[in-house]
Amino acid sequence: MQPRRSRRLTTEVAGLKLQNPTMLASGILGTTSDMLRRTAQSGAGAVVTKSVGLEPREGYPNPTVIEVECGLLNAVGLPNPGIHSFAEEIRSLEGLEVPLIVSVYGFSPEEYAEVAAVAVQAGADAVELNLSCPHVKGAGSDVGRNPKLISEVVKRVKDAVDKPVFAKLTPNASDIVELGEAAVEAGADALTAINTVRAMTIDVETARPILANKIGGLSGRAIKPIAVRCVYELYRVLDVPIIGCGGISSWRDAVEFILAGASAVQIGTAVASKGLDVFRLVAEGIESYLERKGYGSVKEIVGLSHRG
Numbered sequence: 001m002q003p004r005r006s007r008r009l010t011t012e013v014a015g016l017k018l019q020n021p022t023m024l025a026s027g028i029l030g031t032t033s034d035m036l037r038r039t040a041q042s043g044a045g046a047v048v049t050k051s052v053g054l055e056p057r058e059g060y061p062n063p064t065v066i067e068v069e070c071g072l073l074n075a076v077g078l079p080n081p082g083i084h085s086f087a088e089e090i091r092s093l094e095g096l097e098v099p100l101i102v103s104v105y106g107f108s109p110e111e112y113a114e115v116a117a118v119a120v121q122a123g124a125d126a127v128e129l130n131l132s133c134p135h136v137k138g139a140g141s142d143v144g145r146n147p148k149l150i151s152e153v154v155k156r157v158k159d160a161v162d163k164p165v166f167a168k169l170t171p172n173a174s175d176i177v178e179l180g181e182a183a184v185e186a187g188a189d190a191l192t193a194i195n196t197v198r199a200m201t202i203d204v205e206t207a208r209p210i211l212a213n214k215i216g217g218l219s220g221r222a223i224k225p226i227a228v229r230c231v232y233e234l235y236r237v238l239d240v241p242i243i244g245c246g247g248i249s250s251w252r253d254a255v256e257f258i259l260a261g262a263s264a265v266q267i268g269t270a271v272a273s274k275g276l277d278v279f280r281l282v283a284e285g286i287e288s289y290l291e292r293k294g295y296g297s298v299k300e301i302v303g304l305s306h307r308g
């Protein structure tokens with residue numbers, strides 16, 4: 001069931017028109033065109049694909065995703081079919097009723113640009129740069145924590161595509177604002193904050209780390225206050241749309257991110273626990289909140305918590 005269409009909920013991020021400010025986060029369900037279409041039909045205002053690179057990758061051996069207190073811990077290792085094969089899925093989504101954002105990664109700025117160019121040629125409405133995957137050596141971890149590399153990647157991609165470019169930032173650095181500044185100065189049209197938080201868990205019986213990769217990324221409820229702080233800090237300094245992400249599972253969470261400075265929000269882990277209905281429920285809850293508080297649009301409350 002789609003959420004009611006409402007003018008109050010329509011919004012815009014870097015020129016992309018959204019019927020409501022919710023998006024599917026990268027890596028959750030976004031591996032096939034069928035799932036992306038179903039997510040759009042369930043009420044997401046936009047959908048982001050799983051991150052895709054130049055070559056196919058198998059990812060890490062199991063276990064790759066485990067449930068921990070207040071969230072999920074994952075180290076999947078970016079399994080994907082490679083952009084040339086994935087381009088078929090993108091093409092088959094022509095006519096999708098919501099914007100399609102393709103998440104890309106690469107092992108060099110040139111590779112990011114090449115993948116992004118193929119994605120846009122195939123029909124992506126925007127690309128999101130996965131700069132921050134904390135568990136693939138040489139891909140996200142080096143790029144995402146280094147402002148100079150971020151700048152190079154963003155510049156290369158901006159030169160290669162004529163669609164909006166979102167830079168997705170890692171919280172695993174001492175100063176996320178420095179990373180955001182580098183992306184914006186290089187031409188990023190929006191920032192997505194945040195990717196997962198580096199974390200691990202150990203089995204006390206076997207005395208071994210549980211993830212095959214030992215260290216992974218934490219998502220879900222546990223990271224929400226970290227993500228809200230990141231959005232707040234970025235909004236305070238940078239004049240660019242921010243897409244908030246991290247632990248959102250209800251309209252209250254979404255509104256909190258918008259008040260911190262997000263123009264839209266992404267939902268990942270909560271889709272696994274709550275199902276595809278979560279987009280409609282969050283959107284309808286935001287609408288009721290706006291109505292109850294006497295606001296005419298989402299835009300009116302973006303960054304409202306920064307007042308005096």
Ligand SMILES: Cc1cc2nc3c(=O)[nH]c(=O)nc-3n(C[C@H](O)[C@H](O)[C@H](O)COP(=O)(O)O)c2cc1C
Nearest residue numbers: 025026027051130194195219220246247267268269
């Ligand atoms: C199983 C899993 C796979 C993920 N894969 C990707 C990915 O391919 N690219 C990416 O940018 N983020 C990926 N993420 C991170 C999410 O997009 C999101 O930034 C993070 O999980 C925080 O949001 P959440 O708490 O709503 O899940 C993944 C997260 C999970 C749980």
